[in-house]
Amino acid sequence: MTEGIPLNYFLVLSTLMFFIGIYGFLTRRNLITILMSVELILNSVNINFVSFNKYLYPERLQGHFFTLFIIAVAAAEAAVAIAIIINIYRNFKSINVEDADEMKY
Amino acid sequence: MIDFTYTLFIVLIPMAMFLLLGLVGHKMKSFAGVLGTFGLGVSWILSIITAYQYFFVAGKIEGVYQKIIGFNTVWLHLTDKLHIDMGILLDPISVMMLIVVTTVSFMVHLYSIGYMKGERGFERFFAFLSLFTFSMLGLVVATNIFQMYIFWELVGVSSYLLIGFYYQKPSAVAASKKAFIVTRFADLGFLIGILILSFNTKTFDFIALTDVNGAAIATGAGASFLGLSVMTWSLIFVFMGGAGKSAMFPFHIWLPDAMEGPTPVSALIHAATMVVAGVYLVARLFPIYAISAPEGLMVVGYIGCFSSLFAAIIACTQFDIKRVLAYSTLSQIGYMMVGLGVSGYGGHEGLGYMASMFHLFTHAMFKALLFLGAGAIIHAAHSNYMNEMGGLRKYLPITHITFLIACLTISGVPFLSAFFSKDEILTAAYYHNRIIFWVELFVAGLTAFYMFRLYFRIFWNKEPQYHHTPRESPLTMTIPLIFLAIASIFAGYIPFSKFVSSDSVPFESEIELGLAIPSVIVGLLGILIAFVMYKKETSIPDKVAASFRFFYRWAYNKFYFDELYLFVTKKIIFRYISKPVAWFDRYVVDGTMNGISAMTNYMSYQIRGFQSGQLQQYAFVFVSGAIGLALVIMYLLIH
Numbered sequence: 220m221t222e223g224i225p226l227n228y229f230l231v232l233s234t235l236m237f238f239i240g241i242y243g244f245l246t247r248r249n250l251i252t253i254l255m256s257v258e259l260i261l262n263s264v265n266i267n268f269v270s271f272n273k274y275l276y277p278e279r280l281q282g283h284f285f286t287l288f289i290i291a292v293a294a295a296e297a298a299v300a301i302a303i304i305i306n307i308y309r310n311f312k313s314i315n316v317e318d319a320d321e322m323k324y
Numbered sequence: 325m326i327d328f329t330y331t332l333f334i335v336l337i338p339m340a341m342f343l344l345l346g347l348v349g350h351k352m353k354s355f356a357g358v359l360g361t362f363g364l365g366v367s368w369i370l371s372i373i374t375a376y377q378y379f380f381v382a383g384k385i386e387g388v389y390q391k392i393i394g395f396n397t398v399w400l401h402l403t404d405k406l407h408i409d410m411g412i413l414l415d416p417i418s419v420m421m422l423i424v425v426t427t428v429s430f431m432v433h434l435y436s437i438g439y440m441k442g443e444r445g446f447e448r449f450f451a452f453l454s455l456f457t458f459s460m461l462g463l464v465v466a467t468n469i470f471q472m473y474i475f476w477e478l479v480g481v482s483s484y485l486l487i488g489f490y491y492q493k494p495s496a497v498a499a500s501k502k503a504f505i506v507t508r509f510a511d512l513g514f515l516i517g518i519l520i521l522s523f524n525t526k527t528f529d530f531i532a533l534t535d536v537n538g539a540a541i542a543t544g545a546g547a548s549f550l551g552l553s554v555m556t557w558s559l560i561f562v563f564m565g566g567a568g569k570s571a572m573f574p575f576h577i578w579l580p581d582a583m584e585g586p587t588p589v590s591a592l593i594h595a596a597t598m599v600v601a602g603v604y605l606v607a608r609l610f611p612i613y614a615i616s617a618p619e620g621l622m623v624v625g626y627i628g629c630f631s632s633l634f635a636a637i638i639a640c641t642q643f644d645i646k647r648v649l650a651y652s653t654l655s656q657i658g659y660m661m662v663g664l665g666v667s668g669y670g671g672h673e674g675l676g677y678m679a680s681m682f683h684l685f686t687h688a689m690f691k692a693l694l695f696l697g698a699g700a701i702i703h704a705a706h707s708n709y710m711n712e713m714g715g716l717r718k719y720l721p722i723t724h725i726t727f728l729i730a731c732l733t734i735s736g737v738p739f740l741s742a743f744f745s746k747d748e749i750l751t752a753a754y755y756h757n758r759i760i761f762w763v764e765l766f767v768a769g770l771t772a773f774y775m776f777r778l779y780f781r782i783f784w785n786k787e788p789q790y791h792h793t794p795r796e797s798p799l800t801m802t803i804p805l806i807f808l809a810i811a812s813i814f815a816g817y818i819p820f821s822k823f824v825s826s827d828s829v830p831f832e833s834e835i836e837l838g839l840a841i842p843s844v845i846v847g848l849l850g851i852l853i854a855f856v857m858y859k860k861e862t863s864i865p866d867k868v869a870a871s872f873r874f875f876y877r878w879a880y881n882k883f884y885f886d887e888l889y890l891f892v893t894k895k896i897i898f899r900y901i902s903k904p905v906a907w908f909d910r911y912v913v914d915g916t917m918n919g920i921s922a923m924t925n926y927m928s929y930q931i932r933g934f935q936s937g938q939l940q941q942y943a944f945v946f947v948s949g950a951i952g953l954a955l956v957i958m959y960l961l962i963h
Contacts, residue, residue: 245944316939323937 229270236263250304250314261293326382328394334370337363338458349447356447361433368426378419389828391415411467416824421464424688429457431804432592438800456482468528479598487585499581506578510568517561534611556617570602570657573631583646587699595653595695596688603660614669625665629760632658636770641880644708656687663749666756674826679748682820686741690733693808697727704794715787719794722802726809731779733812735772736847741816747840772850780858
């Protein structure tokens with residue numbers, strides 16, 4: 220079903236997603252949104268894996284499995300991250316990343 | 325041949341006592357004193373056995389006293405040729421010193437049980453006494469000059485600790501520091517002397533150094549500097565150390581102040597044993613002095629002569645009884661130095677050497693007695709000043725009699741011990757150097773005068789109002805007094821020249837009446853003048869003081885030597901040397917270091933804002949870095 224779509228299209232998509240994620244990560248102040256940006260970055264990488272696997276080595280499956288792993292790990296990581304965010308909220312009464320700035324000079 | 329290894333215990337027992345009393349003494353209370361005294365008693369008995377075996381059984385081979393190594397071990401091995409040994413050397417003077425040190429130390433220990441009773445730091449006092457005794461014994465039995473130097477410093481430390489025993493008293497602290505610094509300064513000369521001497525002779529060992537036919541003495545004639553041979557210079561430097569420890573003229577200032585320590589300490593350290601270490605040092609190296617450095621010996625003689633006169637004059641003007649005794653000690657040590665200075669080597673020529681050692685021996689007994697007596701007096705009268713005493717003969721009969729014996733002894737009254745020893749010094753001086761002889765004869769008169777001034781002021785004269793009726797001291801204090809009084813009377817009858825002589829060959833010495841009579845007359849004259857002036861309260865002393873007003877004030881203020889030293893150190897050395905050096909250190913050396921650290925500090929303050937705690941800033945920097953790196957790599961790949 221991907222016949223006729225060149226690889227570049229996928230790569231452009233994943234690059235866009237990646238930088239949107241970076242942008243969100245750097246500019247959003249809400250920790251939940253930052254977490255969402257991280258998920259975007261991860262998923263852009265997933266797209267890369269899958270499309271490279273499909274276009275360069277169609278007879279193998281490593282790329283697909285890697286993607287599955289990443290999705291699983293990302294789910295776990297999201298759980299940990301949300302736990303951290305809850306703790307931050309308990310300490311600072313806020314989930315604004317700028318308020319959690321105690322570790323400085 | 326007798327094995328003398330057991331002499332090691334003479335030295336080690338006091339050290340064990342020091343460790344024991346120092347570490348667990350505070351749990352023993354007054355038992356500490358008994359234990360320390362017991363330990364020294366054992367050392368004393370061992371010393372007597374050693375002396376007996378050395379002098380009468382094993383020491384003499386074909387009429388010459390041998391130098392016997394009782395024990396020796398390499399303590400510090402540097403190279404095969406350069407090593408420092410620790411050991412025990414027995415020869416006539418070291419065995420004699422063993423007797424002197426252990427006897428006086430034992431008596432002082434016994435006396436201190438009574439004298440120091442109930443004092444704070446009772447066990448600390450005994451621990452320090454043991455430390456001192458250990459160091460002094462180590463010094464006298466040293467087999468080599470380096471061992472002597474080590475123990476030399478150790479006695480300096482124990483002296484410092486004991487002078488500063490009453491460390492709450494600022495004057496005692498100042499006195500202990502003064503004693504330590506002055507003697508330490510003199511020891512610098514000693515160290516330089518040792519280095520020059522052993523560099524030239526290639527040995528530290530006393531036996532090799534003093535072997536008359538050996539290589540060490542022969543090397544002395546070689547190089548010369550400013551008209552004196554290198555050997556002479558080195559021995560003059562060594563004598564500088566000796567002069568510091570024995571408080572001879574330029575370094576005499578510490579001894580009178582050292583009287584701040586407890587009186588038994590003054591008796592042991594600053595009268596009988598440590599202060600004669602300088603005399604002992606010169607005697608130990610005597611063959612080199614006599615053969616390859618006669619000029620050095622001349623220096624010893626003249627410094628001794630000057631010190632004895634100088635100290636005797638000051639002693640006539642002081643009122644603190646311990647200070648009078650301190651100056652008297654200086655004067656008597658001057659005598660011993662004179663004895664060495666006017667001596668030649670071998671046989672009858674070595675009369676001065678023998679006399680000096682003889683005087684050291686008798687002086688130890690009667691001066692310890694004087695100090696212990698003074699301690700008993702101070703204990704009873706609660707004062708150090710003779711103007712606050714008088715008429716004490718009624719209250720302190722035993723102290724009175726023993727003190728009188730000591731005064732008669734030091735004045736050279738015939739048939740008491742110092743008569744013999746002092747007379748032999750005078751005889752030796754007469755045949756060697758007439759100027760020194762006349763000075764010493766005059767000093768003999770002065771000695772008799774100031775001692776009897778002291779005696780009459782304390783025991784006769786007008787009785788002041790005492791707060792408490794003075795009482796005789798307890799038995800532990802009077803027994804040492806009585807023992808030492810007996811020793812002072814009879815020590816002179818030991819045929820000393822049979823035992824101690826410059827070349828270890830016994831010889832006959834007899835009193836020369838032609839010289840003995842004038843010295844006795846001078847002594848009696850001194851006593852007579854003191855009797856007239858001080859037996860009853862009269863106005864004569866004030867009149868005499870008034871008629872020599874200028875000179876009296878000069879002598880009363882110890883010829884302003886303390887002030888002179890203070891002037892030199894504070895006004896000249898501190899201001900013109902120490903201050904610029906301190907400035908250089910503070911602003912140049914420290915300045916460089918401080919500058920570097922201040923720079924680092926400043927820089928880090930400038931850049932610390934980077935660590936803001938803002939997560940997103942860090943991420944931004946990281947991402948920009950990663951992108952930058954990626955761009956660089958891409959650029960490099962394209963080209």
